[in-house]
Amino acid sequence: xxxxxxxxxxxxxxxxxxxxxxxxxxxxxxxxxxxxxxxxxxxxxxxxxxxxxxxxxxxxxxxxxxxxxxxxxxxxxxxxxxxxxxxxxxxxxxxxxxxxxxxxxxxxxxxxxxxxxxxxxxxxxxxxxxxxxxxxxxxxxxxxxxxxxxxxxxxxxxxxxxxxxxxxxxxxxxxxxxxxxxxxxxxxxxxxxxxxxxxxxxxxxxxxxxxxxxxxxxxxxxxxxxxxxxxxxxxxxxxxxxxxxxxxxxxxxxxxxxxxxxxxxxxxxxxxxxxxxxxxxxxxxxxxxxxxxxxxxxxxxxxxxxxxxxxxxxxxxxxxxxxxxxxxxxxxxxxxxxxxxxxxxxxxx
Amino acid sequence: xxxxxxxxxxxxxxxxxxxxxxxxxxxxxxxxxxxxxxxxxxxxxxxxxxxxxxxxxxxxxxxxxxxxxxxxxxxxxxxxxxxxxxxxxxxxxxxxxxxxxxxxxxxxxxxxxxxxxxxxxxxxxxxxxxxxxxxxxxxxxxxxxxxxxxxxxxxxxxxxxxxxxxxxxxxxxxxxxxxxxxxxxxxxxxxxxxxxxxxxxxxxxxxxxxxxxxxxxxxxxxxxxxxxxxxxxxxxxxxxxxxxxxxxxxxxxxxxxxxxxxxxxxxxxxxxxxxxxxxxxxxxxxxxxxxxxxxxxxxxxxxxxxxxxxxxxx
Numbered sequence: 001x002x003x004x005x006x007x008x009x010x011x012x013x014x015x016x017x018x019x020x021x022x023x024x025x026x027x028x029x030x031x032x033x034x035x036x037x038x039x040x041x042x043x044x045x046x047x048x049x050x051x052x053x054x055x056x057x058x059x060x061x062x063x064x065x066x067x068x069x070x071x072x073x074x075x076x077x078x079x080x081x082x083x084x085x086x087x088x089x090x091x092x093x094x095x096x097x098x099x100x101x102x103x104x105x106x107x108x109x110x111x112x113x114x115x116x117x118x119x120x121x122x123x124x125x126x127x128x129x130x131x132x133x134x135x136x137x138x139x140x141x142x143x144x145x146x147x148x149x150x151x152x153x154x155x156x157x158x159x160x161x162x163x164x165x166x167x168x169x170x171x172x173x174x175x176x177x178x179x180x181x182x183x184x185x186x187x188x189x190x191x192x193x194x195x196x197x198x199x200x201x202x203x204x205x206x207x208x209x210x211x212x213x214x215x216x217x218x219x220x221x222x223x224x225x226x227x228x229x230x231x232x233x234x235x236x237x238x239x240x241x242x243x244x245x246x247x248x249x250x251x252x253x254x255x256x257x258x259x260x261x262x263x264x265x266x267x268x269x270x271x272x273x274x275x276x277x278x279x280x281x282x283x284x285x286x287x288x289x290x291x292x293x294x295x296x297x298x299x300x301x302x303x304x305x306x307x308x309x310x311x312x313x314x315x316x317x318x319x320x321x322x323x324x325x326x327x328x329x330x331x332x333x334x335x336x337x338x339x340x341x342x343x344x345x346x347x348x349x
Numbered sequence: 350x351x352x353x354x355x356x357x358x359x360x361x362x363x364x365x366x367x368x369x370x371x372x373x374x375x376x377x378x379x380x381x382x383x384x385x386x387x388x389x390x391x392x393x394x395x396x397x398x399x400x401x402x403x404x405x406x407x408x409x410x411x412x413x414x415x416x417x418x419x420x421x422x423x424x425x426x427x428x429x430x431x432x433x434x435x436x437x438x439x440x441x442x443x444x445x446x447x448x449x450x451x452x453x454x455x456x457x458x459x460x461x462x463x464x465x466x467x468x469x470x471x472x473x474x475x476x477x478x479x480x481x482x483x484x485x486x487x488x489x490x491x492x493x494x495x496x497x498x499x500x501x502x503x504x505x506x507x508x509x510x511x512x513x514x515x516x517x518x519x520x521x522x523x524x525x526x527x528x529x530x531x532x533x534x535x536x537x538x539x540x541x542x543x544x545x546x547x548x549x550x551x552x553x554x555x556x557x558x559x560x561x562x563x564x565x566x567x568x569x570x571x572x573x574x575x576x577x578x579x580x581x582x583x584x585x586x587x588x589x590x591x592x593x594x595x596x597x598x599x600x601x602x603x604x605x606x607x608x609x610x611x612x613x614x615x616x617x618x619x620x621x622x623x624x625x626x627x628x629x630x631x632x633x634x635x636x637x638x639x640x641x642x643x644x645x646x647x648x649x650x651x652x653x654x655x656x657x658x659x660x661x662x663x
Contacts, residue, residue, distance in 0.1 A: 088552065
């Protein structure tokens, strides 16, 4: 068990590209931290630096009480689960799981006991003699998990472990991984580009964009108080609506005087971006906002209305039992549900 | 000529032709047509196969006849009665200028050359490819292309300098001198490099986290993964080494180091020297013996061979 601390860790590639700006954070003992962001944001680079597969250009990384910048991956006492599982194709499931232990010089009986224990936990016992090629995607995923578990590491690293699975299996494995991590109480870092995975699994989410950390917080904090327009639009499906407007005197004027959001502006008068989640507005004949609906998307539990407010793109989520038609309608906004962001930097005001 | 059933299945044997004629005579069956393209295709294939196989068969048949008969009438089409004698002579009778070599010795020498060459080449090729693909060497690409250009320089091209080098190292008339210069070429390195590059990066990383150093990774993971590739390489290289003629002729003057391919010529040499009737029967027997091991290897390993060159289980 260990906590992971990054102190101004930075990555610059030999060709001068800065893949990761200096970032500092601590992952507490037993916590599952999810690194989330679009492709190329540096989340995998960060994870690989923690694993020791990528060199750290600047800054200090410590796992437990030990600075591990120059420690070999094998000696960091970590375990990693790869996107394509990276199982050794010529070894049986049992050999795959035991290979790391064998290299540590553990006795055969001990290895067998540990592999047995892990395979019981993962329902893999009947497959121990099979080759990876004889297993399904979900089973391979479990073997990769098993290989991580038997090492009894201080830290689990997951590099998009679910992206090769189909949607149904992904949901199931998501829950399994979460449950397993809770049970073992092992610190974990989990990389994904899927915001749903991030929201559902994380104790804390670290949102990355373009090589820098946008926000660190619990799923709830990230969702309720996004630190920037990037976080606001990246986390949550459908994404938050962002509208250009002018703030002043306790309201935001969007286009003409008719389209007004009433909210505290607290001295941030001037051009702003106003963010509203699609589920925080509802059709209401007495509402303030005029909404012109173009398209209706049926999602089963919800209906998504896409259209325009004051000439800007806007979406509204309405429950399935509410009628919806295209054309003009009025909207009401939930009090306190308007997020204000700086018009230029996109930071939260 | 070949008959074609209505389903397009070709039948070659007389019995099948008979049954087909019988079924065709039945009123319900439509009249079968001969597909001339198929006949043409097969004619070409059969002609090709005969071209390759008939000489081998004639050698086999001739190896069972007396020397005198072959000398008078040429190669034979039918088997004779002297087979046992000829093979016995080919294998166990000491011959040559110094009377120090028999067929078994030559067979052993050829085996040593074939195995030594194939194994040496695979070991060197794999290790070179491992270094080029997996280590951050400064001039790895340059080194690879340097090795690659040696493909343009087979031993026959550099035979004089090679001879000079081996001679000066006092390796003439040794197995080392026989094998070593042949090993130095790029084919195996090239094939293994391509193969290693197709192995996913994550496997290397997983092995690093599992605490496998460079040597362990090579032995525990890379070698087992390459086994079909190794088998394919082995077959090609073994046959290539076995059939070497020019280099062994040049570098071995000691008859106890002669290989089979060379031994055949040695027997025929008697004729050129005009000393006696050449031992045609024995030479033919020796030729058959020389052909057998490569053929067996290819037959037994052909599954591996095809697998190694076409698929990989990653």
